[in-house]
Amino acid sequence: MKRRVLFSSGIKALVLAGLTPLAARAQMIRGRAPQALRSMVVEAVQMPAWSTEGGQRRPLAPGDTVSTAQEVQTDAGAALVLRLPEGSLIRLGEKTRLGVQRLEVGDADGRTAVRSEMTLFDGFFRFATSAVAKAVGQRQINVTLRTATIGIRGTDFWSMTDAAHDAACIFEGRIDLDTRDQGALVLDKPTAFWARFFQQPVQPVGNATPQQLATFLGSTELSPGKGVALTGGRWQVLALGTRDSREALRVAGRLRAAGYPAQSVAQGGGHEVRISGLATREDAQAVLARIAGVEGVNGRVVSSV
Template identity: 35%
Template structure:
């Protein structure tokens, strides 16, 4: 068989094979303890695991998780976090809805892929942020929920309040347990301390004020 016929045969075989889409969300790295809740069961999560719509990820004391999204963004979770995946669709425009109901999280878009289509919502208990291509850090606690803009632009608002657009780095939107909501300003040193909480290998050095 000559080369032309060989390649034609290979192409014919390949054409009959099913095409598997890349997972929308994958666990990129784990600092135990961390689990995924799926179908009423909780199992330890490991690097390489696919995260599906309907899953909820949890980290324990000193646990951390790093997720990779199909459109190139990274999500980092701090200790004692609860992070749900309501929706995650990788085909065409990446669409996802995440619920960060406890603990710290960071969403960072790969700078080289900021121009790609994405429609992402991140919801805490009372605050929702619309993400297109940006870098943000947030946290949910019983006392307050807040989202800090590090780079880019986000639309954010609390239930019953008009949404606002954050476009200035270090501005953050906060909603307190009493229901007060609004935009405030964060200093760079405090953001640097906050950011450590979602990094792998950080333990007791995380300031008590953000635990």
């Protein structure tokens, strides 16, 4: 709430100076551009999910960063939302692995310029650029699937890849496809849909049905009450309370290896293993249910306020 009030106050000040709300917000973001994070930030995560760098894997929590030479991965029933430095969002569905080969952030005439090369190895991917992000940023992002590379400049689209096929669907804007089997293609009309089934003949670009659109959108959405954590989340899983610091560290390590960002914290002469930032009691209960079988866990759900 405090963050929201402060942001609102800043907007009001710029509006009084003669700027529209959209222009005001754009100016605020442009003003921060030189100091902006040079990486993607985890906006929300439906646990469990990880990032990997140099062979080292760590569980993801809201506020964590992802940059060049890292991979992110979600487990079954998980999802992840990443915010790029200029404000666009990347949403990943369950059982998804995304590699970030390059992420560069610079300034272009006062706008935040993002250039990136990514690979979607498996799973579900959605990219969305808001009106504000379009106003304050520039994007030159390529996402490679098994048989195509998607060029992104500022748009809202979905894609996926698995062992059987690649697919992409545009909701708004335009994407350019450099395909292995069909050459250069453009998707620039809402619902335009391309799919390449590897064991079938090439098919032309078509249009997704309403049922397909609902499936595409649902594949990358967070599921409330299913283990969602976000910045400011007020619920925790207290996985263990003990006087044995080494046992607390062992349990925290097992949970982290399973994709849950557990921390061992000294508390009242003992030690607690906590998983924090969960959005609701139901989200915390869902996480507790999933980790109940981890050795050493004897947990309960608590509020952090």
